Amino acid sequence: MKIKSVELVKTIYSKKERYPEPLNGEFVFVGRSNVGKSTLLNTLTERNIAKTSKKPGKTASVNFYKINDLLYFVDLPGYGFAKVSEKERLRWKQIIEFYFESRFWNIKMIFLLVDGRHELQKNDEMMIDWLKEMDLPFSIVLTKIDKLKMSEKSKMIRYYRNLFGENYIVIPYSAVTKEGVSEILKLVEDLGGAKV
Numbered sequence: 001m002k003i004k005s006v007e008l009v010k011t012i013y014s015k016k017e018r019y020p021e022p023l024n025g026e027f028v029f030v031g032r033s034n035v036g037k038s039t040l041l042n043t044l045t046e047r048n049i050a051k052t053s054k055k056p057g058k059t060a061s062v063n064f065y066k067i068n069d070l071l072y073f074v075d076l077p078g079y080g081f082a083k084v085s086e087k088e089r090l091r092w093k094q095i096i097e098f099y100f101e102s103r104f105w106n107i108k109m110i111f112l113l114v115d116g117r118h119e120l121q122k123n124d125e126m127m128i129d130w131l132k133e134m135d136l137p138f139s140i141v142l143t144k145i146d147k148l149k150m151s152e153k154s155k156m157i158r159y160y161r162n163l164f165g166e167n168y169i170v171i172p173y174s175a176v177t178k179e180g181v182s183e184i185l186k187l188v189e190d191l192g193g194a195k196v
């Protein structure tokens with residue numbers, strides 16, 4: 001899929017705000033703080049549109065990016081970041097949950113990002129259980145795979161593929177080498193309807 005246009009159309013900070021019209025579905029990036037969600041959005045769109053940071057806790061709202069006037073990429077705040085206040089953490093949890101509860105019907109695929117250097121964390125397991133409970137479609141993206149040596153990389157890919165089995169797609173990815181990018185875009189194209 002060739003991305004011709006990207007536009008940030010809606011930023012949601014609270015339950016009161018209205019979501020945008022559904023278009024042809026939406027693709028969501030979820031995961032722990034600092035795992036690389038906003039960077040993945042920039043990599044896929046080849047634009048520097050989503051704000052990223054070396055420090056966790058950068059994205060604090062639900063952001064709808066309209067792609068080719070056809071579908072949305074949705075960038076979410078991360079979870080599992082201990083350094084923000086309890087109040088702010090609760091607000092993030094609420095807007096993430098509220099997002100899924102409001103828009104599950106329009107979600108074509110969730111990309112659950114996990115740091116490819118580490119094994120699955122407790123809060124990722126909780127997110128996965130929750131997605132399964134809601135019967136939402138998700139795929140696993142292993143980020144920062146460029147930071148691993150060849151042997152480590154194969155080991156981690158094997159670990160994640162064993163963990164998720166045949167039913168879930170596991171995509172090793174790097175924003176640096178662009179590995180995995182075409183596979184993710186292919187999935188979006190296959191699920192996003194009309195070829196553009």
Ligand SMILES: Nc1nc2c(ncn2[C@@H]2O[C@H](COP(=O)(O)OP(=O)(O)OP(=O)(O)O)[C@@H](O)[C@H]2O)c(=O)[nH]1
Nearest residue numbers: 034035036037038039052053057058059078144175
């Ligand atoms: N080496 C390497 N660094 C990456 C990769 N993806 C992201 N990063 C770096 O990881 C840091 C965090 O990236 P973000 O995209 O801001 O992470 P996020 O998941 O959106 O974080 P929050 O918005 O805080 O939840 C940045 O310094 C990125 O440059 C990757 O594939 N390889």
Ligand SMILES: [Mg+2]
Nearest residue numbers: 037038058059
């Ligand atoms: Mg972010």
